[in-house]
Amino acid sequence: MSFKTSLICKIGGKDDNQDYADYVILKKKHAACWVVADGLGGHRGGETAARTAVKVILKSFRKNPECSVEAINQHLNAAQGEIVRLQKEIPGLSRMRTTVVMMVSDFEHVLWAHVGDSRLYRLQDGKIDFQTKDHSLPQAMASEGEIRPEQVRTHRERNVLLRTMGQSEIFRPQVYKEKQLLTEGNAFLLCTDGFWEHVLEAEMEMDYAKTKTPGKWLRKMEKRLIGKEKRDFDNYTAMGIYFRSKAPGGDFSHKVTRRCL
Numbered sequence: 001m002s003f004k005t006s007l008i009c010k011i012g013g014k015d016d017n018q019d020y021a022d023y024v025i026l027k028k029k030h031a032a033c034w035v036v037a038d039g040l041g042g043h044r045g046g047e048t049a050a051r052t053a054v055k056v057i058l059k060s061f062r063k064n065p066e067c068s069v070e071a072i073n074q075h076l077n078a079a080q081g082e083i084v085r086l087q088k089e090i091p092g093l094s095r096m097r098t099t100v101v102m103m104v105s106d107f108e109h110v111l112w113a114h115v116g117d118s119r120l121y122r123l124q125d126g127k128i129d130f131q132t133k134d135h136s137l138p139q140a141m142a143s144e145g146e147i148r149p150e151q152v153r154t155h156r157e158r159n160v161l162l163r164t165m166g167q168s169e170i171f172r173p174q175v176y177k178e179k180q181l182l183t184e185g186n187a188f189l190l191c192t193d194g195f196w197e198h199v200l201e202a203e204m205e206m207d208y209a210k211t212k213t214p215g216k217w218l219r220k221m222e223k224r225l226i227g228k229e230k231r232d233f234d235n236y237t238a239m240g241i242y243f244r245s246k247a248p249g250g251d252f253s254h255k256v257t258r259r260c261l
Contacts, residue, residue, distance in 0.1 A: 001108065001244070002244055003244075005025070005034065005214060005241050006214035007023075007218075008238055013231050013234070016047060019050060019192050020039070020050035021237050022054050024061065029065050032105045033061040033105075034188075035101070036100070036239055037054050037098045037100050038099045038118050039097070040097040041097050045093050048093055048096055057079050057102060059078075060079070068111070071104070075102070076113060077171075083096065084166065084168050096166055098116070099114070099115060099161070100173070101113075101114040101116075101191075107182070114132045116134070118191065119132050120189070121191075122188055123188070123189070123205070128205060136161050137157050138155035138158050139152055186243040188239075188240070189241075190239040190241070191236075191238040198228045204221060207224070213242070214240030214242050218238055
């Protein structure tokens, strides 16, 4: 049982990149963790919040690589604590926040969590059978039936987030309570809003059907995004993860890239 992961993390049309993403695969311990974050709060603050969240979560995971709700909460709370500490110690970072979406695995199951509007999609047999729901005002409106779900992407208040990491008063990540059994052909997409805003779910499925590796899948979707975007488009980050019960030769857990540009 193995994973193959590819990552794109690009500056887009902005002057700086406030997205950050990374992952770790501990093959000997049959454990893996993937994290994507999208920082908020200005140039230095957003970048620092996203980078801090990812690095602290992965550091915590290395110490406790369990696939459990308790472990995920431990990792998220560690990151939240460090961001709040930096907010208090460095005045210029007092307003920084970040979204987070993460997934852990014991190579038989997966478990995920998120806060904000960075998303996780799960595909089975080439079709999306699960996606996270944003912690945003338009998503809340869609859940109440006030707008259609497809209107979330284009709503004028789409950037109004109801939950983020770095809110010192109430930190309310959504941790999915039941481990999900991995099956042959599972694929996962973790991405920031700068990515999913311009790549529709049907397009994710179409591009998946035309490719055999996560790297090619991401490149096809990125081509769509760039074709739709204007000059000032947002940072965008996406992580594609393929699970196979039997690796087709070589190391199927190979990192293609993790560098944010």
